[in-house]
Amino acid sequence: MPGDTVIRAEALTKRYGSKLAVDHVDLEVAAGEIVGILGPNGSGKTTTILMLLGLTEPTSGRAMVAGFDPLRDPLEVKRRVGYLPDQIGFYENMSARDNLAYTARLAGLTRREIDERFTAALDRVGLSEVGDSRVTTYSQGMRQRLGLAEVLMKRPSVAVLDEPTTALDPHSTAEFLDMIRGLKAEGTAVLLSSHHLDQVQSVCDRVALFHNGRLALSGTVTELAAEVLGGGHVIDVEAHGGDLPKLLAAIPGVVRVQALGGDRYRVDCQSDLRGDIARRLAPKVDLVGIYFAAPSLNEVYARYFAEARDAVA
């Protein structure tokens, strides 16, 4: 249910000395959309986020977040944006309630709003039992949930989550991703930066891939796969005997063949060639199976950066 554009960055650039940390990044996010931000460490993800939040001044370029310019009206932007930093910290000697009440007061909420929203938010992240304990007693995963509760309390129109699932166990991660989907359902636009590609793929509508400060690719996972893998379709073939790679490569429409180990091969093709492959291979080899493999973000990512490295070398 994407709606109006809530984040728009135009040629956003940040220069530290002679190093370009972010280089002319254009980005658009609509309300109720989850956009995953990917890229190696130091590729400009966090700097872009900080510029969108008005926490760092861009060297050049413009941004519009929730209808305001973060450079000109940072307070209006920050009132509407919830931010979960990658390394989150709390005042250890204060209770979770006091910690969140402090930031909520800074955000301009009244005492009554704070009480109501705190209870609701803690309930949603599953911490209502320990809301009055001091944060010292919290595990890293609980802190991350508490950080999300802080974002929820603000009822933001944009939520920026910087590597929120880094310290979570698989079960909590699944819960966390559900909470992110909940934000989307409420019409909140979510920017999710993460290194866990399968998580990003499972939750995000679109993906933006950063590389050396540039926005290298953006679109849905299928679009990226079409661009990087050559075709949008990936087929796994398992068979015994014969020179399988050579046979497969000879089929028209096959872009790439890759050995997966054993007698398994992965074939990137421009269209769904399962029928062709079956017809061509069946007389020559002992066919075990042909599987349709959805393009995985992991693969797109690995391939993109392998090619980027080759291009440099």
Place this chain on the structure above:
Amino acid sequence: MRSLRRRGGSPWTGLGTVVAKETADHLSSARMRILEALLFLTAIAAAYAAIRQIRATIGESPFLFLRLLTMAQDPLPSFISLLGFLIPLVAIALAFDAVNGEFNRRTLSRVLAQPIYRDALLLGKFLAGLLSLTIGLLSLWLLVIGLGLLLLGLPPSSEEMVRMLGFLVATIAYGGVWLALALLFSVLFRAPATAALAALGTWLMFSLFWSVITPIVTSLIAGPAEGVLGPNLRFLQVQQIIDRLSPNTLYAETTLALLNPSTRALGPVLVTLSEARSMVPAPLPVTQSFVLIWPQLTGLVATTILIFAIAYILFQRQEIRA
């Protein structure tokens, strides 16, 4: 383009919240309690010793109450010199980890992601420190006056009250200088221990070594202290200037002039014999004492503002991400 840019919203949004939270932190912290215990015990001991001395020796003096603060009795120093020594310590302890602490706890980006400017955070931290210091000093001040009332059995005159109030204000201003300095170091150094050491080093330099450094530097600039025709006037002048670069000197001169009404001038006095004869040998009225310390007091406040401004600029330029 940047010069035309005007930020929307008030820079003071959230200031009250920051001050309230930080003050509550200070007042409930173990660090503050230890320091206040130290300050209260030593200062009250000094005042008590002075009271006993006053009762034993002096029958009548127009400024008995003020002597309570200025009189030293072995082995204790006077109340004011004790304060002059300990106030910087308290102020440094209140602020040395103000900003870098937020960095290290990783709370800074969370707090600054709220709709406030950095101005409110830094000023709020400074004001909260000043408020905590004021609360401590005010209670100490009242305690000493109460002690004097009980043990001396006579109330302070209105003139004495005005002078003591002036002394309280000067002490807070003096604390402000050290608070601002500690805050500056907390912006400058990422490690709180480094910031504390730097601030304590500055404190030691001014409180212990400044009197050693001053004559050396002075003789480098103005030549030997004793000229052919007697004391070298230029030496004295330069020495005074360098001496007054230290906030401790400014504070000591302020308290001296305020609490010792017979102080007529600060620094060397050059008068002819006839002029000296025509001077009235009486204590100065309050207003004149205030005129005398006005430059010192302004100097303390100005130093505070200057140091805070430097800290402010550095903090504005700092990147949030660690």
